Amino acid sequence: MKVVVSGGGTGGHIYPALALINEIKKHHSDVEFLYIGTENGLEQNIVNRANIPFKSVEISGFKRKISFENVKTVTRFLKAVSVSKKYLKEFNADVVIGTGGYVCGPVVYAAAKMKIPTVIHEQNSLPGITNKFLSRYVNKVAICFEEARKHFPANKVVLTGNPRASEVLGQDADKGRHSVGLIKDKKTVLIFGGSRGAKAINDAVLEMIPSLAEKPYQIVYVTGEVHYEKVMNEVKKGNSSENVIIKPFIHNMPEVLAAVDLIVSRAGATSLAEITALGLPSILIPSPYVTANHQEVNARSLSDHHAAITLKEQELNGDKLLTEIDGVLLNEIKLKEMKQASKKLGIPDAALRLYSVLKELSK
């Protein structure tokens, strides 16, 4: 079987694609993969690390306002469709799956026009513009939230969940702890701002770091690659604490997640799929800078069920964050209730469900 995968820009679109690849490998020893992404998203680095052959196309997103940029985007799109057709023909793809981000547009569209079976995977409850466009051409649309169903042609939709949910299960917590330097038998909070980091979360964490020295828990705090140097400069000015381990990015997130008791993060859909598969409690600070405020909708889908606490970015500061962390982590009953509520929302067999959709199509 020959499978082409495309998804890019941010980790939330890339990791589900890689998790699906791992699931397919469990069922087939003779399968070949090609990943098509862009050179300027996070995908090239992450996909190379996973040893999956990678090819790139050049593409950009549409601006919401009418502008000359959009004319250039159309030209780029048409060129990227033609490059994608060349890649798909050379590789002789049996099936193509897009997991979101602009790059899927030309790749999946080209495949559909070549009559190759196609699937798109939508992680969010409010779909992105590329997936809405593609849903007219593809064979199947895999979704993660029931709320997404109404945005797509009814006969194509399948609820699979996010394959990354399956990938984070059954991981070695000791390995995770060891890889970042965490102590065993001490409660642990993981703080990160999505796959690219978030300045607002970094500012709040820097404010609370001096108060962490006396806390009975430890923190592993991921700044995001682009923010790391700036954060470390602040920390060096005297804001450090032994209880806090600071990293620019974590490449073995499934192992690290196995070692933590509470998550503080943005509300990207792939992170939420991981959190609920593991049944972790979380404090979510949705990014207000995303299309149609979709992260707040994602976050509410957990906090409405008492699995998480949603904190608006405008309310965020060091004191507030510390109070919320203490409120969950130092209260065993609340911790237990949130864990149970979180676990109920997870779809742990998502990878197998998505693989089954692909298998059925490629017959």
Ligand SMILES: CC(=O)N[C@H]1[C@@H](OP(=O)(O)OP(=O)(O)OC[C@H]2O[C@@H](n3ccc(=O)[nH]c3=O)[C@H](O)[C@@H]2O)O[C@H](CO)[C@@H](O)[C@@H]1O
């Ligand atoms: C700003 C933006 O447009 N964000 C979108 C993007 O978010 P973003 O890429 O931040 O996505 P998510 O939070 O959903 O997923 C992040 C992924 O990166 C991984 N990770 C993160 C940090 C790290 O150090 N190491 C690591 O491996 C996480 O474990 C997770 O698998 O895609 C999501 C899924 O479509 C959307 O819901 C988000 O709204």
